[in-house]
Structures are given as C-alpha cells and as structure tokens.
Amino acid sequence: MTFFTADICDEHSEKVAVLGPGYSNFGGATHCQGEVVTIKLDKNNTDLIGLLRDEDGTGKVVVVDVDQEYYAVVGENLMKFADQNNFSGIVINGYIRDTFQIKDIPVALFALGTCSRKSIPVTSGERGIDLSFGGVEFKQGDYLYGDTDGVIVAAEKIV
Numbered sequence: 097m098t099f100f101t102a103d104i105c106d107e108h109s110e111k112v113a114v115l116g117p118g119y120s121n122f123g124g125a126t127h128c129q130g131e132v133v134t135i136k137l138d139k140n141n142t143d144l145i146g147l148l149r150d151e152d153g154t155g156k157v158v159v160v161d162v163d164q165e166y167y168a169v170v171g172e173n174l175m176k177f178a179d180q181n182n183f184s185g186i187v188i189n190g191y192i193r194d195t196f197q198i199k200d201i202p203v204a205l206f207a208l209g210t211c212s213r214k215s216i217p218v219t220s221g222e223r224g225i226d227l228s229f230g231g232v233e234f235k236q237g238d239y240l241y242g243d244t245d246g247v248i249v250a251a252e253k254i255v
Contacts, residue, residue, distance in 0.1 A: 099129065099255050101241050101248045108254050115206075115247035116230035119187070122195050123175065123205030128185025130157040132238040132249065136222045137162045139215035141169050143223070148174050153183030157204075157240045161189045161227040164208060167215040168193035175201040185242055189229040204242050 105112055133156050135144055144160060158178075162169055170186060171194035178186060178201075185204035191211040192198075198205065227234040232249050234240075239253045 099127070099241060099243070101243050101245050104241060104248060104254055108250070111254060112248045112250045113232045115187070115232050115249070118208055119206045119230060119247060120209070121204055121206050121242065121244070122192055122198060122210075123185065123203045124199055124201045125185065125204040126244055128157055128204035128240070128242045130155045130184040130240060132156075132234055132236060132240050133158045134223065134225055134227050134234055134236050135160050136225055136227060137169065138219040138221065139165045139167050140217060140219045141174065141214070142218050143221035144169065145174060145177070147223070148177035148181060148183060151181060153178060153181045156183055157185040157187065157242070158183060159187045159227060159234045159240070161229055164190055165215070166191060166211050167213060168211045170205060170207070171214070172197040172201075175203055175205065178203045185240070187240065187242065187247055189227075206242055206247055
C-alpha cells in the first residue's frame, strides 16, 4: 500500500504527531510503516543487535533513543539483520554509519546524521518504555509512518 505522510497529516491532523526537523532517511527504502517497538540505549547498541538479529520484525518499526550521543548506533550489520527479519524501518535519536553500504538495504533508517565511531563499552538498554524526542512521544505499540517528507506517529493504525 502506498501512502504519503503529507496526505495522512491532511486527513488526520488531530491524530498524528510529526517528528521535528533534522532527521534524514539513510536507508534503502523510501517508505516505512508499522507498529512501534521502543528501545532506550546508553551509547552501546548490544541490546539493539539482539532485537534486530533475533526477533521477527514483520509489521514493525524500531524507535531508538540514545539522547543524541555522538556515536554510531546502526551500520551495515544491523541493517542486514533488520532486513533479514523484515523490520520496515528504524528511527534513531542519534547517529549511524556505513552509509555507502546501507543505501541499498531495503529498510528505512531515519537518523540525525553520521558518525564513524561506535561505543565500545557494553551497557544495558531498556525496551518497551515511552520515549520522547523530536517533539514526539513514542509509546510501544503506536503506529509510525515514514517517507521522503518525514516521520509521523499515531496511537493506532490509520491507513
């Protein structure tokens, strides 16, 4: 199904929140939609690796908050895991790397920008918690739509 976030905003403005400026899509898919899965990280992406590598992502979009820490959270390997497990997209309040390698992987990847380094020390994350960034409250189970115009979130599936 083709959708455009602008059309959804026009038809359902009272039901959607729009992610603020600064987030760009670095992935190989121009659109993503799905149920929100939330994860809060402390720089290190070990818990995100397990989620993308080991779980079925059909109909899901992962929303990741790392408080804009200047470390790469997702790169080529995690995007391959996301693709293999059918995740529609990833939205990161942070940075990514391996842009040359991931541009052809058919998963949307919205992030603030790029950073060549990753965080080495392993730290734990929290799953299924409410997140807030870019002017949007993300709750586990919300529904997210992303395209070339941006990212919007609703409490339930709209289209």
